[in-house]
Amino acid sequence: MLIKKPQDISSSEITEQAIYLDRRKFMTSSIGLTAAATLLSPHTSVAGYGGKTLKFTEDKIFDRKEELTSFDKISNYNNYYEFGTDKYSPAKNAQALTTDPWSVQIGGEVEKPGTLHLEDILKQNPLEERIYRLRCVERWSMVIPWIGFPLANLIKQAKPTSKAKYVQFETLERPSEMMGQKRNVLPWPYIEGLRMDEAMNPLTIIAVGLYGEVLPKQNGAPLRLVVPWKYGFKSIKSIVKITFAEKEPVSSWTKVAPNEYGFYSNVNPEVDHPRWSQRKERRIGDFLKRKTLSFNGYAEQVASLYTGMDLKKYF
Amino acid sequence: MMSKLIKPLIFLLCLVPLILLFRSFYLDELGANPFEVLTRSSGEWTLRFLLLTLAMTPLRQLTGSAWPLRLRRMFGLFVFFHVCVHLLTYLWLDHFFDWDEIVTDIIKRPYITFGMLAFTLLLPLALTSTKKMMKRLGKRWKSLHKLVYVIAILGVLHFILLVKADLREPIIYAFILLVLLLVRFKPALLHKIRYATQ
Ligand code: HEM
Numbered sequence: 134m135l136i137k138k139p140q141d142i143s144s145s146e147i148t149e150q151a152i153y154l155d156r157r158k159f160m161t162s163s164i165g166l167t168a169a170a171t172l173l174s175p176h177t178s179v180a181g182y183g184g185k186t187l188k189f190t191e192d193k194i195f196d197r198k199e200e201l202t203s204f205d206k207i208s209n210y211n212n213y214y215e216f217g218t219d220k221y222s223p224a225k226n227a228q229a230l231t232t233d234p235w236s237v238q239i240g241g242e243v244e245k246p247g248t249l250h251l252e253d254i255l256k257q258n259p260l261e262e263r264i265y266r267l268r269c270v271e272r273w274s275m276v277i278p279w280i281g282f283p284l285a286n287l288i289k290q291a292k293p294t295s296k297a298k299y300v301q302f303e304t305l306e307r308p309s310e311m312m313g314q315k316r317n318v319l320p321w322p323y324i325e326g327l328r329m330d331e332a333m334n335p336l337t338i339i340a341v342g343l344y345g346e347v348l349p350k351q352n353g354a355p356l357r358l359v360v361p362w363k364y365g366f367k368s369i370k371s372i373v374k375i376t377f378a379e380k381e382p383v384s385s386w387t388k389v390a391p392n393e394y395g396f397y398s399n400v401n402p403e404v405d406h407p408r409w410s411q412r413k414e415r416r417i418g419d420f421l422k423r424k425t426l427s428f429n430g431y432a433e434q435v436a437s438l439y440t441g442m443d444l445k446k447y448f
Numbered sequence: 449m450m451s452k453l454i455k456p457l458i459f460l461l462c463l464v465p466l467i468l469l470f471r472s473f474y475l476d477e478l479g480a481n482p483f484e485v486l487t488r489s490s491g492e493w494t495l496r497f498l499l500l501t502l503a504m505t506p507l508r509q510l511t512g513s514a515w516p517l518r519l520r521r522m523f524g525l526f527v528f529f530h531v532c533v534h535l536l537t538y539l540w541l542d543h544f545f546d547w548d549e550i551v552t553d554i555i556k557r558p559y560i561t562f563g564m565l566a567f568t569l570l571l572p573l574a575l576t577s578t579k580k581m582m583k584r585l586g587k588r589w590k591s592l593h594k595l596v597y598v599i600a601i602l603g604v605l606h607f608i609l610l611v612k613a614d615l616r617e618p619i620i621y622a623f624i625l626l627v628l629l630l631v632r633f634k635p636a637l638l639h640k641i642r643y644a645t646q
Pocket of ligand 1: 492498560
């Protein structure tokens with residue numbers, strides 16, 4: 134594994150991360166204290182990426198051997214076609230999006246359909262930090278400290294019926310604020326889906342923040358899916374609708390190019406994209422490429438979901 | 449005096465895009481994935497210079513000036529210069545000279561096949577671009593250099609095949625190429641344009 138040359142790391146990047154890590158140490162040591170409560174109330178942002186700070190518990194599951202991608206890079210290099218098809222426009226164009234008020238419609242094969250308001254979702258689901266690798270289908274990757282909660286929590290609250298085999302997610306469709314939706318590059322609204330067991334897996338989270346603050350709009354505010362063992366496009370952003378279904382949903386990218394983007398889209402170095410090999414990836418910030426890991430390095434936690442399946446066929 | 453300066457000035461002007469690109473690269477201003485920007489920018493400039501080169505003959509017919517033809521070879525060599533940079537970024541920054549991987553790519557991925565074909569066809573054109581070769585090849589030089597139209601078509605196909613979903617940009621290039629091919633192979637069109645603008 135190559136670590137980038139020291140001169141490649143700008144000093145701002147180092148301080149950013151150092152402050153973040155420091156702050157996190159502080160928070161875990163002071164959680165439960167009233168001092169922390171005042172410090173963490175909105176508007177007294179400590180790290181200062183500009184967003185409201187969130188209360189969360191530190192990631193205890195994943196080691197931190199891998200260097201975090203800087204906030205600057207995570208929030209300025211985004212695939213979010215609702216705000217432009219290149220990776221630099223969303224940081225600018227997404228600022229037009231109104232994320233408050235926000236609600237999510239729950240429907241389909243559930244006992245408790247209805248509309249959930251964001252505030253209630255946040256009240257009912259304690260936030261935790263998850264440091265995950267993100268592998269884009271385009272052969273680049275990042276390491277992102279998400280703040281969120283397991284999707285399973287939300288699903289349990291909705292009480293899916295026995296007919297619920299799949300979960301379908303929908304992004305907001307609002308062309309007046311999402312300028313990319315004025316053109317038909319993808320069928321809008323953006324749709325993604327998971328099999329029920331994938332959705333219930335403890336690794337699958339709904340993220341509402343990163344680096345300790347609320348999600349930047351270009352990263353899918355106010356709430357998005359994060360499925361770390363699948364290519365990035367599966368992790369749908371700015372969700373307004375979650376539907377439980379008996380039939381496998383058809384994702385937006387599958388609609389436009391079924392031979393390139395399958396329903397599963399698990400990170401798999403053995404299965405090529407028609408236009409490139411998936412064996413290697415460039416970690417953002419690195420010069421040399423690294424080998425892509427099966428299930429993006431989460432095989433231990435998720436490979437069993439797919440035993441007996443031909444992953445070349447169900448790509 | 450003036451006309452002696454024009455060519456070197458245009459030469460320097462043609463260097464500007466790449467100089468700016470590498471300056472931004474050096475200053476770390478190319479964003480989170482600077483290597484991707486290098487490949488894409490050099491690819492786009494290859495295509496732009498290619499279309500610029502193709503525009504010289506019609507421009508001469510349109511204006512009657514000798515300048516377009518005097519600049520044509522220089523623009524053509526800038527195509528070759530940019531495609532070399534573009535290819536190098538691919539061989540090095542994408543594949544780190546892993547030749548097995550590269551050969552597989554060339555065989556398996558149509559967009560790389562077309563790009564590589566375009567590059568291969570550009571080689572003989574660059575090699576025969578000198579005055580000496582022009583004289584030596586005589587009439588054959590002209591037919592050989594007609595390959596540039598094939599190269600341009602391959603270049604545009606390469607672009608169309610590599611985009612994920614947004615075809616807007618490659619379509620713009622395809623449209624410009626179509627216009628250039630039309631006026632080249634249907635010169636009557638050009639006469640009409642001349643009349644219309646007189
Ligand atoms: C006349 C020859 C060529 C022309 C006109 C050309 C043009 C282009 C253009 C316009 C782009 C897209 C830039 C963008 O996305 O904005 C591009 C990208 C690219 N080209 Fe070429 N190219 C040529 C030859 C080659 C060759 C020989 C190779 C390698 C064997 C190559 C590999 C690539 C790669 C890897 C990309 C980037 C694809 C991506 O980012 O997904 N090209 N080229």
